[in-house]
Amino acid sequence: MKYSYYPGCSLHTTAKEFDISTKVVLRELGIDLKELDDWSCCGGSVASNVSHDVGMALAARNVVLAQQESRDLLASCSGCYNKSAKAAKALETETEKNKIAPILAEMGLSVSESNIRVRNVVDVLAHDIDIAPHIKKPLTGLKVACYYGCLLTRPQDITGWDSPVFPMAMDKIVETCGAQAVDFRSKTKCCGGPILETKKDVALDLTKKLLDEAKDLGADCIVLACPLCATNLELRQAEIEKKYNVSYSMPIIYITEIVGLALGMKPGKLGMHKHVVSPKRVLAKVN
Missing domain, CATH: 3.40.50.11810 (Rossmann fold)
Known part of the structure; x- marks a missing residue:
């Protein structure tokens, strides 16, 4: 199994132990994580309070990058997971997509027709792997x-x-x-x-x-x-x-x-x- 991996801001700063353990544990269980190239903050903390559309576009940017890699996006952080999952859903909704796409275009990105799922590490550990034999x-x-x-x-x-x-x-x-x-x-x-x-x-x-x-x-x-x-x-x-x-x-x-x-x-x-x-x-x- 292969996933695009989105660590988010916290896992590269205050929660490094979460980043470290996610990588080594999933590798041990046979899951291939490829850290998303050029990922950026999902805007989960404050962006939506400034602008709903811009806030959603920040999260959608990482989803689109994962679409380009044709891999489901794995986010360990529950906040990043929540915001990214909402963005993925928004990209499947015509009215929301029409608001987000122009902002993504300014970032040099276009929405792909390749729908991907946003997953959390708990979900993957619970449903994608049989941990018991390991x-x-x-x-x-x-x-x-x-x-x-x-x-x-x-x-x-x-x-x-x-x-x-x-x-x-x-x-x-x-x-x-x-x-x-x-x-x-x-x-x-x-x-x-x-x-x-x-x-x-x-x-x-x-x-x-x-x-x-x-x-x-x-x-x-x-x-x-x-x-x-x-x-x-x-x-x-x-x-x-x-x-x-x-x-x-x-x-x-x-x-x-x-x-x-x-x-x-x-x-x-x-x-x-x-x-x-x-x-x-x-x-x-x-x-």
Whole structure:
């Protein structure tokens, strides 16, 4: 299987461990990733607030580049995946396509008739590969809270997941790896990331609720596929602990890192040394 790979801005900066683990894990599982030539920001964070059409064209640009390579586009970041999937859908809709195409033309690109799918790494791991035969080191005894966040599964007509509010794909991957997926009821609730700058107190409270539930369930870590959620849950932990006089030290781990550990890969090869909250307690348990 071959995919055009779109890392997006975060995976080349604050979420390098996600980029590293995505590449080495999928390579180990026999999937060929070719990083999209000349990819650019999907505009997911702010572009649409300035202009819907320009914002959609920024995401569509990467879709068109993947069309030229005749490969489905794989985006690990849930935000990039969501925005790119919406752009791919827009290119199939005549009225939206007519708005986007002139902007793409100014970028020197034309829309191809070759429709491609935009995929997320969780979706690919769950549905395109049988991971089980590759497991070398089952993660027995590890309790995991799978967190999907707002963008990975919604809207359902774009993403096509099993459920927009209580999906199970990531849970099944974790269990195939030998770990226990706890019954994390907040798995698709917002972490507050998008409002962190404008309503910080509200954002921190939302993040705290996720950490509280994971801790109450006895989870050893929270596993996810969103760099923005990871930033909130990992980088804000110390601030939340101080503000509310609580203690977590909860590792925030990308799903590709969990799979990599089960494949027998060394933590350093997966980029796990780059985490802010140490994953040592997770590594100690699986070792």
